[in-house]
Amino acid sequence: MTTMSRDTIVSIILLLFCGFMVWAGTLIRDPQFGELSPAAWPKGVTWVLTAFCVIYFLQSVIADRNGTAEVRAADPARGPGLGGWFRYYFNPIVCFVLYFTFLATLPYFGTLIGGILLVFALLSFLGGIAPKQIVIHALIAVISVGAMWALFTYGLRVLLPRGELFGTI
Amino acid sequence: MLDNVFAAIAELANFQTLLLMTVGATAGLIAGAIPGFTIAMAIVLTLPFTFGMEASQGVATMIGVYVGGLSGGLMSGILIGIPGTPSSVATTFDGFPMARKGDPGYALGLGVWSSFFGGIIATVLLVLVAPQLAKVGLEFQPWDYFALIFFALTVTASLAGDNMIKGLISGALGVLIATVGEDDINGVKRFDFGNDYVGEGFAFLPVLIGLFAFSQLMSDVRDKVSARKALTEMQDVSIRIEHRRAIRTIMKDWVNLVRSSLIGVFTGVLPAAGSSISNLLAYDQAKKASPTPEKFGTGHSGGIIAPESANNATAGGALITMMALGIPGDVITAVMLGALLIHDVIPSPAFIAEQPKIAYAIFIAFFFANFLVLALQTGALRGFVLITKVRMYVLASIILVYCGIGVFSLNNITNDMWTLAIFGVVGYVMRTLKFPLAPMILGVVLGPIAERWLSRSLALSTDVAEFFTHPWSLFFIIASVFSIGFSWYQKDRGRKVWTLWYAPLLLLTMTLPLFMMGGTFRPILAGVMILSAIVMLVKLPRATRALKSTTEV
Numbered sequence: 001m002t003t004m005s006r007d008t009i010v011s012i013i014l015l016l017f018c019g020f021m022v023w024a025g026t027l028i029r030d031p032q033f034g035e036l037s038p039a040a041w042p043k044g045v046t047w048v049l050t051a052f053c054v055i056y057f058l059q060s061v062i063a064d065r066n067g068t069a070e071v072r073a074a075d076p077a078r079g080p081g082l083g084g085w086f087r088y089y090f091n092p093i094v095c096f097v098l099y100f101t102f103l104a105t106l107p108y109f110g111t112l113i114g115g116i117l118l119v120f121a122l123l124s125f126l127g128g129i130a131p132k133q134i135v136i137h138a139l140i141a142v143i144s145v146g147a148m149w150a151l152f153t154y155g156l157r158v159l160l161p162r163g164e165l166f167g168t169i
Numbered sequence: 170m171l172d173n174v175f176a177a178i179a180e181l182a183n184f185q186t187l188l189l190m191t192v193g194a195t196a197g198l199i200a201g202a203i204p205g206f207t208i209a210m211a212i213v214l215t216l217p218f219t220f221g222m223e224a225s226q227g228v229a230t231m232i233g234v235y236v237g238g239l240s241g242g243l244m245s246g247i248l249i250g251i252p253g254t255p256s257s258v259a260t261t262f263d264g265f266p267m268a269r270k271g272d273p274g275y276a277l278g279l280g281v282w283s284s285f286f287g288g289i290i291a292t293v294l295l296v297l298v299a300p301q302l303a304k305v306g307l308e309f310q311p312w313d314y315f316a317l318i319f320f321a322l323t324v325t326a327s328l329a330g331d332n333m334i335k336g337l338i339s340g341a342l343g344v345l346i347a348t349v350g351e352d353d354i355n356g357v358k359r360f361d362f363g364n365d366y367v368g369e370g371f372a373f374l375p376v377l378i379g380l381f382a383f384s385q386l387m388s389d390v391r392d393k394v395s396a397r398k399a400l401t402e403m404q405d406v407s408i409r410i411e412h413r414r415a416i417r418t419i420m421k422d423w424v425n426l427v428r429s430s431l432i433g434v435f436t437g438v439l440p441a442a443g444s445s446i447s448n449l450l451a452y453d454q455a456k457k458a459s460p461t462p463e464k465f466g467t468g469h470s471g472g473i474i475a476p477e478s479a480n481n482a483t484a485g486g487a488l489i490t491m492m493a494l495g496i497p498g499d500v501i502t503a504v505m506l507g508a509l510l511i512h513d514v515i516p517s518p519a520f521i522a523e524q525p526k527i528a529y530a531i532f533i534a535f536f537f538a539n540f541l542v543l544a545l546q547t548g549a550l551r552g553f554v555l556i557t558k559v560r561m562y563v564l565a566s567i568i569l570v571y572c573g574i575g576v577f578s579l580n581n582i583t584n585d586m587w588t589l590a591i592f593g594v595v596g597y598v599m600r601t602l603k604f605p606l607a608p609m610i611l612g613v614v615l616g617p618i619a620e621r622w623l624s625r626s627l628a629l630s631t632d633v634a635e636f637f638t639h640p641w642s643l644f645f646i647i648a649s650v651f652s653i654g655f656s657w658y659q660k661d662r663g664r665k666v667w668t669l670w671y672a673p674l675l676l677l678t679m680t681l682p683l684f685m686m687g688g689t690f691r692p693i694l695a696g697v698m699i700l701s702a703i704v705m706l707v708k709l710p711r712a713t714r715a716l717k718s719t720t721e722v
Binding site: 006010014021024025028029030031033034035036038039041042045046048049052053055056059077088089091092095096099100102103106111115118119122123126127128140144145148149152156157158159160161 | 217218220221334335337338341342344345348352354355357358359360362387388390391392393396397560562563565566567569570571573574577578581583586587590593594597601602616620623624627628631
């Protein structure tokens, strides 16, 4: 019995996504005027994408059966299993979580405070939290985001989002 | 024409624009020199600053970054052996060995001056070819435009090499993303699922910055150990660029310079083929044409002249396609196209005739940027050394916030910041799964344009045969078919017999639309192509036997 390669799994996920989009395409309203209905182009693109995904799936399955599928985990730093995967991608996952947290809290903290907190959190997470580093990271965060905020607010006259907690900034 | 040139010079020759271009070129030089930072990323980061500028001023600034970035890549390639950008990969082959042999100043001089001359040759071609190509573009009807965009998408996908199917999926996904939200023609919401945010659609620039810049930064900090390292351990650079010696060598090797520049321009003109390809192509041709090919890779001057002149010349080629046909030549011109659209400037075949001030400002800015970059190189060398002492995680953290603020300033809505983050995740996943991002980005840009032209064609006639009876449309459809087959051709060339049929078949089928176009020149060109194909077909049996005997051995 052959095991499924990463490509096969990805192609199955893509095919499921295509199925979902084909269904979603049926929900597009047709105003009954014009030669090209608003649904025609997205539906056409979805079917083309589906065709490509089917080819990708078949290619992957054939590669699996022939044993020519691309060998995964070429990077020795990556451990086995879900735990290994999580440890390997831990940095980007945390960075994305921090960024989404920044966006979710933007209405409360505003760009200046939220931005400083985000840069400080990112720097401390990626660079370490020794006492000396914390001071340096705090300084970098305040100076860099402060300069950016001032440049956009006063230089480019952009009204950056303000927070409810600190109404003026 | 001269009136337009003078008007453009007057438009650009003010202190503020020159200062902006200088800052842009310096930023481009330094960003291009940092391994892991691409030119597209540098342009993307410049975008927010250009929103408040005049169209010509904003584009001039971005051209400064573009030319600076192309030239900046050579510094790290020559001094530390790591190309700053993909467009300087081939420069490293001979630049780094030359620097290690104790001639870094000469290597840098060759790189700097080759970039300059390549840029100047490209400027001349840009000024001469773009208006002519635009005239050809005026012949295009909706069917032809649709076929051209289809061709551009197939070229991008076929350049994905072994991963062509992933390239095609990536391109189709890009087109699909662009369909989300209100459609331009009827105003009907698509794929909104009752959600207002999705119903508004995704703005192009946040999608692009997310896919490209955000995901790149995440890739740069994936490994904590390398993220904490300084980019180089270089302490000081007290190198003097050897200008005179370098110019003398380049003048002696002018054939290489001109050939490489032409390869660069041609690659740039092709939709979706950029400087990351042209530098390798030019290096390969220079090596093949050299009487001493064995010296390539050991610190040969020709190995620096070829890639550096080609990559700068590619910018000119990409600008030709963008200005003459409104089709971005690569990811970088796709960003520029987005910036022009923000200023309500829509590049098309009529662009040069209708907006001569902006069009010629682009020509002049490109020309001037080459001089500016040449003058700034020595100073940028010091800046490069300073920047490389900064640790990657510090740069990444600051730039992440900057991306968010920059994207917000586009439309002053926080939804764009969410789009940035969401597509940052999408881009990172795609990078991890080895899906090329360039087809997706071009799909996002070209998708709505393709739909618009398809709608216009169908409004004129619902007969699908029109796509095959209009000569330019047929031309691009044939080109698309062959471009899809190109990656298989490349893989099997010299090993399988069918590849011997590729070139004569391409030539023969291309003659059909050329004959259909009529006139004098095009049928003559078609005749020449038929003759060339016949010569190839006559030689085919012998070539087949030779190939079979080689493969059997």
